[in-house]
Amino acid sequence: xxxxxxxxxxxxxxxxxxxxxxxxxxxxxxxxxxxxxxxxxxxxxxxxxxxxxxxxxxxxxxxxxxxxxxxxxxxxxxxxxxxxxxxxxxxxxxxxxxxxxxxxxxxxxxxxxxxxxxxxxxxxxxxxxxxxxxxxxxxxxxxxxxxxxxxxxxxxxxxxxxxxxxxxxxxxxxxxxxxxxxxx
Numbered sequence: 186x187x188x189x190x191x192x193x194x195x196x197x198x199x200x201x202x203x204x205x206x207x208x209x210x211x212x213x214x215x216x217x218x219x220x221x222x223x224x225x226x227x228x229x230x231x232x233x234x235x236x237x238x239x240x241x242x243x244x245x246x247x248x249x250x251x252x253x254x255x256x257x258x259x260x261x262x263x264x265x266x267x268x269x270x271x272x273x274x275x276x277x278x279x280x281x282x283x284x285x286x287x288x289x290x291x292x293x294x295x296x297x298x299x300x301x302x303x304x305x306x307x308x309x310x311x312x313x314x315x316x317x318x319x320x321x322x323x324x325x326x327x328x329x330x331x332x333x334x335x336x337x338x339x340x341x342x343x344x345x346x347x348x349x350x351x352x353x354x355x356x357x358x359x360x361x362x363x364x365x366x367x368x369x
Contacts, residue, residue: 188268208241232258236269248274263348265355267326270300289320289362297322297362299330305364316366323359330357 216233238252252269272285284304291297303320322330327346333339338358347354 199347208239210239212237230259232256238269243273243275247317250274251291257352261348263346265326265346266328267329269329281307281309286325289364291364296334297330297332297360299332299357300325301330301332301362303362307366313367313369316364318362318364318366318367321360322357322362325357326355327357332358332360332362334358334360 189334195300209291213236214233215236217231219230220227221230235255236252238250240248240250243249249272251271254267254269256265256267257263258265268286270285270286270288272287274281274283275333276282282304283306286300286302288299289297289301289305290299297320301320301322302324303318305318305320307316309312310354322332327342331342333342342357344354350369
């Protein structure tokens with residue numbers, strides 16, 4: 186038994202002595218406090234978000250990035266978790282591919298801006314850089330995926346989350362976004 190354990194440990198040490206791993210691990214804290222009102226209506230409003238993230242390399246052509254958020258607020262008191270940017274990226278010469286929850290803004294910044302779930306690819310050619318992408322907004326927190334096509338969606342996205350109807354008031358409108366790009 187001991188000979189087998191020594192062999193496994195030796196192989197692991199040998200393997201890791203020739204492998205180099207690179208990870209970036211971090212934590213961001215964003216806080217906002219305000220005192221408002223007068224007399225007995227005065228109140229302290231507090232909101233904060235804690236965002237841990239980790240990123241690293243996948244082989245010689247890939248990268249990953251994972252971040253999440255934990256939102257705190259005191260009126261009403263609540264703690265709301267959310268998955269933020271979380272994606273995989275692979276580059277193969279003149280072709281790049283990304284899949285996961287990623288940031289996207291339309292060219293004019295008028296229709297869509299924020300985090301969306303989906304995939305995108307770019308192709309670098311002599312005629313320019315061609316891109317294609319498809320995203321879905323319905324699983325993202327409404328404050329992270331700004332895609333508003335109607336007045337009702339504008340009102341819903343800018344209203345507070347109702348913890349009695351969390352599923353109905355937390356998520357962004359269910360929209361599919363598809364894009365073809367050409368940068369010359």
